[in-house]
Amino acid sequence: MVTHVVVIGAGVYGAAVAAGLTRRGARVTVVDAGAPAGGTSGATFSWTNSCGKQPRAYHELSVAGMAAHRRLAAEATQDGWYHESGNLEWADGDVAGARLRAKVAGVLDYGYEARWLDRAEVLRLEPGMAQAELPPDGVAYFPREGWIDLPRLVGYLLATAVSGGAEVVRDDAVTGLETTAAEVRAVRLASGRRLPVAAVVNCAGPQAARVAELAGLVLPMRNTRGVLVQTSPAPVAVSRVVHAPRVHLRPDGDGRLLLHSPEIDGAARVADDGGFQVAPSAVERVVEAAVALYPGVRAASVRDVRVGERPIPDDGLPVLGRAAALANFHFAVSHSGATLCVHAGDLVAAEVLGEDRSEELAPFRFDRFNRYGGAGTGHNS
Incomplete structure (x- = not known):
């Protein structure tokens, strides 16, 4: 079994991966250049949804992510981060209205919950709204969507990981990765600390491309x-x-x-x-x-x-799981991290420790970028 995993990044993905790893018995060190939830996780709208996401595999991953939040909130000894309160959306103009109608039709075709409301129905749900700002009808309602208090969720997941033996290192940036024989051997920190590793998970969000570059990998991002x-x-x-x-x-x-x-x-x-x-x-x-x-x-x-x-990978889809060129280097990077983090983070943690998650992770692997010239590899010795 993998004995020591370094998780780079203490946002929602890093916290979720760390919790999944420690639950399976791994020794984990989470490192961050700043404070936990101090980056994107503390400055995001954190809307949980799978509203119009394509392709189908991305939609299904997001639906599974929403379900994972429900389970965690139901099982947790403390919560307060999960709010499945629903989402209301409407549009102005013919073009925007057509886009919204197409989106609703698409999610309904996938079996996703959505329905149309008129003004009176919206005001029963949200009586504080100004009636004049609402259209007479054509308001889309997605009842299973909601929002996440991400700093609180990060705190809970990291506390879970620490109770399982994890160490959290803050304010200490990763400055180098030592790689030999197509594996990462150690992580070097700005403080001078060197962490020998059996595996590394890149959960660095907007800095994920820089971390990948330290491993000789080119991760195309359009943040x-x-x-x-x-x-x-x-x-x-x-x-x-x-x-x-x-x-x-x-x-x-x-x-x-x-x-x-x-x-x-x-x-x-x-x-x-x-x-x-x-x-x-x-x-x-x-x-x-x-x-x-x-x-x-x-x-x-x-x-x-x-x-x-x-953090948005170049094709807009998540980057999850191992990299073929470095078998013990893994990714958990995406837009929509609020929706995906608990489920996708646990899938990645499982794969790090040798469980077969090929079916779920296949559409989201880093190596897809090689197919259109978006990535290259090289190694630091």
């Missing part, structure tokens, strides 16, 4: 930025994820709301200190759209503006 606005507690009842034409929003615990719009993502700029800054006017537009939809939001203030980097 994007996402901007989220968190409000102070607001005297308004928002119970569900809402995708309206001008604003996306959801509850964020303790009366707070999380707001997003694709428009605001482009407003993030790199500041002089290397962090991100967002133009106040862009934030104001998103808040105004939220107030128009839920007038009670007017009493809230902006508590935080978060900028996260979404």
Whole structure:
């Protein structure tokens, strides 16, 4: 059996993989350049769904991910991260409306739960909405979708791993991977620490390509930025994820709301200190759209503006499981990590320890990029 596994990244994937490994008896070290959940996992809309995902294998993986969240929340000794409250979506204009109708038809064909609501039905679910902002009908409702409090989930999964003997190393970036004979032998950290390994799992999110490069692998990524606005507690009842034409929003615990719009993502700029800054006017537009939809939001203030980097492999699909060129180097990297992490992370953990997960992981292996010239290999000695 594999004796020591280093998991690179302490976000949702790293935490889920570590929990799956320790549950199976492995010795695990989780390493992160920052704090657990301090990257994308702490700055994401974290909508759980399989709404229009293609191809079919990706849809099925996402549905299995949603089911894994339900099971974990039911079995856990403590929870509070999982909110299967449903998702409402509608569109403006003929083109956007046609896209939404096609999406609903597609998921219904897959057996996914969805139905159409009229204005009165929506207001019974969300009485705090302004009636004038809603169309008379044509609102899509996906009742099994919801959202995840990812920092809380990461904390639970890492605590589970630590109780199984895992070590969590924070604020210590991976600076090198020692490879010989087509295997990774050790992980080197910025602190000077050297960790001999039997296997490595790359859960580094937006930094996954850099980590892969240390192993001589080229992982093509097209990461994007996402901007989220968190409000102070607001005297308004928002119970569900809402995708309206001008604003996306959801509850964020303790009366707070999380707001997003694709428009605001482009407003993030790199500041002089290397962090991100967002133009106040862009934030104001998103808040105004939220107030128009839920007038009670007017009493809230902006508590935080978060900028996260979404890790998106070049073809948009997850990268999961072992790499053929380095048999003990594994990936758990994707967009939609909130939906996939518990299920996909456990599949990867199982494969690391020798269980056959070929059927589930075959569509998502790193080696698919070689087929269109998107990756190459080489080794560091």
